[in-house]
Amino acid sequence: MATSEVQLEVVRTRGELRRALAAAPRPIGLVPTMGWLHEGHRSLIQRARSENATTVVTIFVNPRQFNSPEDLARYPRSEGRDLAICAEEAVDLVFAPPVDEVYPPGFDTTVSIGAVGQPLEGAARPGHFEGVATVVAILFALVGADRAYFGQKDAQQVMVVRRMAIDLALPTDVIACPTVREADGLALSSRNVHLSAAEREAAPILHRALLAARSRWAAGERSAKTLRQVMSDELALEPLAKVEYTSVADGQTLRELARVDGAALLSLAVRFGSTRLIDNEPLP
């Protein structure tokens, strides 16, 4: 299927995917997406292209990782635009399956991750990480990729997926790539499209709150409680921001810390109207 000068192959079924990959040069790099591609995805694709002989992008809005039907229904979709971006980036193969190719009739399997999937997004969005771990296990098995690329913006997702891939002996290395941001600091997210003009203007407060806490940490502050308070205080300056959580957690386990002595993750979830945004900053 030609969508530009570059020949982009788009497949829809497990069988087509297997056939298309049978003779693909290795290593294979995979960029799993839910579509509505933005510059963050583009950076993942470019990294995959630079490190692999074949680059595969999957476009699948995974119903199992949405914890509300409304959120699933309003998730933005535009396959034509996504395929044009993939063609521009010289992706070799796009897998854009219907739901029943990922979850065949009678599908009844769940992959769940323990401790690292429980706090933060796991607590806020029941079932979310089971949905993520299950679909990524399937995609990793189907593609048999050597490497898969995820955005650091979803830091806990990266940890859940990496744990799953190691534990289930899947052959895919999970690679976290830096969060891509707008000029004003807002992390790119497909959900940003839902922000009103006023909310969009307010949304960089997430990054400012993280940077404020990072500055205090860099100045020597080690109390996690204080660092959480720094984020909360910053967020309180923005009336449109409804804080869901601010967290200072262990960088390996995501358990909330009392003191920051080693690697840690600053993270937060904030609602603007009906749109929920997350962001994070790893320490150091």
Next chain:
Amino acid sequence: MATSEVQLEVVRTRGELRRALAAAPRPIGLVPTMGWLHEGHRSLIQRARSENATTVVTIFVNPRQFNSPEDLARYPRSEGRDLAICAEEAVDLVFAPPVDEVYPPGFDTTVSIGAVGQPLEGAARPGHFEGVATVVAILFALVGADRAYFGQKDAQQVMVVRRMAIDLALPTDVIACPTVREADGLALSSRNVHLSAAEREAAPILHRALLAARSRWAAGERSAKTLRQVMSDELALEPLAKVEYTSVADGQTLRELARVDGAALLSLAVRFGSTRLIDNEPLP
């Protein structure tokens, strides 16, 4: 490692296994076992050998599928004997890993199967099928086998594993092989070693109960309640047999039936002292 005239390779780690399999001729047939091999396992190995270019046997007493520590502790083990049988049967490769090669440090992933894993053994042994599905997912991913062979004696296990492999897009076809029996009808099981002489003599009652129900079905009886009663009545003849369940279930879903109109599974679980035995008979 030579244990007989045939050269049998035994590997212990994920890495050794991958290296040993890298150049193995395909197709690869896998026989996953918990060791203490008997004629039932031997029949699986022979079938695998007849259909594949490479035959791999795994020997791993999987802690996660035992729902009691006592049951795990007393599960019989004899690796020397198992390896001798594998050598006799010209197995190409044995994977006999320690626990932390199957479940690496920090392991925290569970594969669970829905409806088909809930009744019967799933209800009697909480967590059992999560343990089975998780370890088999790992073994299938590690070995990348084309086919895996399981005994029909554990009929529900076969259904759980097959569902898991299809759902997670693992490349392994799950093949069920006929139950191997002693001359008196007792299904072979590693657990039979625990039976006292009197219990061993009594144990063929399981198969007789199944055959009694099958006969009534063959004579036209279609009431599942009546067929369950036929099994219970037969088992009641044996004072050492403590019945845990008798079941007449749909052959696809394992839901208990009212009438037997299509494929069905007669099954039962019976205790003799501290030893729990299961058996089944598919209809037709």
